[in-house]
Amino acid sequence: MQFPLRYAASSLLLLFVAHRVSAQDGGAIYKRSCAPCHEAGVDRAPSHEALHAMSPERVLAAMESGPMISMANRQSEAARRAIAEYITGKSFAHPMDTAPPAAAMCAAPAPDFGDPLSSGATLWNGWGQNLLNTRFQTTAQAGLNAADVSRLKVKWSFGFPATLDANAHPAIANGRVFIGSTSGIVYSLDAATGCIRWYFNAVGGVRSAISICLEPEDIAILPDSTKAFVSCSGSGQVASVDLKNDKLLALLDVGKGPVSLALKPDGGEIVAFNFDAGSISIVETTPNEVLGSYLVGAKPTRGVFSLDNSRLYISNFESNNIAVYDIDLGKVVAFLPVGTRPDALALTQSQQYLLVVDTGSSDLAVIQKRTPKKKFEPSEYSLLTIIPVGVQPNQIAVKSFLATKPRDGR
Numbered sequence: 001m002q003f004p005l006r007y008a009a010s011s012l013l014l015l016f017v018a019h020r021v022s023a024q025d026g027g028a029i030y031k032r033s034c035a036p037c038h039e040a041g042v043d044r045a046p047s048h049e050a051l052h053a054m055s056p057e058r059v060l061a062a063m064e065s066g067p068m069i070s071m072a073n074r075q076s077e078a079a080r081r082a083i084a085e086y087i088t089g090k091s092f093a094h095p096m097d098t099a100p101p102a103a104a105m106c107a108a109p110a111p112d113f114g115d116p117l118s119s120g121a122t123l124w125n126g127w128g129q130n131l132l133n134t135r136f137q138t139t140a141q142a143g144l145n146a147a148d149v150s151r152l153k154v155k156w157s158f159g160f161p162a163t164l165d166a167n168a169h170p171a172i173a174n175g176r177v178f179i180g181s182t183s184g185i186v187y188s189l190d191a192a193t194g195c196i197r198w199y200f201n202a203v204g205g206v207r208s209a210i211s212i213c214l215e216p217e218d219i220a221i222l223p224d225s226t227k228a229f230v231s232c233s234g235s236g237q238v239a240s241v242d243l244k245n246d247k248l249l250a251l252l253d254v255g256k257g258p259v260s261l262a263l264k265p266d267g268g269e270i271v272a273f274n275f276d277a278g279s280i281s282i283v284e285t286t287p288n289e290v291l292g293s294y295l296v297g298a299k300p301t302r303g304v305f306s307l308d309n310s311r312l313y314i315s316n317f318e319s320n321n322i323a324v325y326d327i328d329l330g331k332v333v334a335f336l337p338v339g340t341r342p343d344a345l346a347l348t349q350s351q352q353y354l355l356v357v358d359t360g361s362s363d364l365a366v367i368q369k370r371t372p373k374k375k376f377e378p379s380e381y382s383l384l385t386i387i388p389v390g391v392q393p394n395q396i397a398v399k400s401f402l403a404t405k406p407r408d409g410r
């Protein structure tokens, strides 16, 4: 089967929740978490002056490995350091360094990261292992059974720098462990040896499991820039991301192979085109909910909304037609035959012409729309012309211009 190249690309996107840490206000945290004892003459608690006379290293050590562990273990490393600098009025001799030493990095080059769903390798994606959150791994996937558990030995361990706790769940895919840390570093580790393949600094502490958005294909951002939606075609999901707080809001199950997204002009709904399921899924943007999935034809690839939010035109790559979905009626009202392998499509500014790029027959189908008297009339659409273009076209842009009368008055 002929297949647009962009649907064959394989990659992954890691989605996780990061809690933004702004520049830490040591004074404010000290007043909240320490002052109730240290400024109130609690028995044996060193006074303000006594703490002020200490080195920041000593105050930090009290919080990290001394008697104050339980008072400060909910704080980030940056916050603990800010408290120590505030109360002592001195700076640390050594700034915080969280970069892993060279010896921690994997020496051998990384093998290709293929599709974790079809590779057969052990997979634990996100918190629940699967979409039902059963948190259950089969014997085959685990590679061991209950009797083996008592014979397990520690193979490697990994220390998170600049943090006292580790509470994010690891995600495992294709021989890699993906894990975030409270100090905000996200790591990709080699599952066999624990060496670091790569790491990056997220905006803040990561406390949740990392979900792998398999084969991200398309992204749609709400007009007010508050949310982004990413179609994860490999896992049949749409991820909703809060752009203000860098938070993963939801991983919504849509149909198989959502290859593209279209945003309704009013911003209220987003549609995922599920290539492998032959369906579209309509997602309400607030709250993040899948309203429903509807069969529309074979291998739908893309769609475009009419400006008045009433109609959605869907190109069915394999059934060689355009499905006209009426939003109010909630169903497909017409199938318009076009050339072969229709893909990209656009409406002219007047909304009178629908332009469809046929990647198979290498032409452009022009469909005319008349204004119906009732809600829908079969004669509403007619195929006006088919214009040959170059080989395998796959995108379209519409330029509008104003036709003026020629000067000689003809």
Ligand code: HEC
Binding pocket: 030, 033, 034, 035, 036, 037, 038, 042, 043, 044, 045, 046, 051, 054, 058, 059, 062, 063, 066, 067, 068, 071, 072, 083
């Ligand atoms: C519930 C009361 C309480 C709170 C809250 C508290 N402390 Fe303390 N702190 C104590 C007491 C009591 C001691 C003396 C402990 C001992 O002698 O074993 C102490 C001792 C210390 C010491 C001296 C340790 C040493 O090396 O001798 C430091 C430094 C310190 N606290 C810092 C802090 C900081 C920073 C905070 C806030 C994050 C904090 N404490 C919150 C009660 C408190």
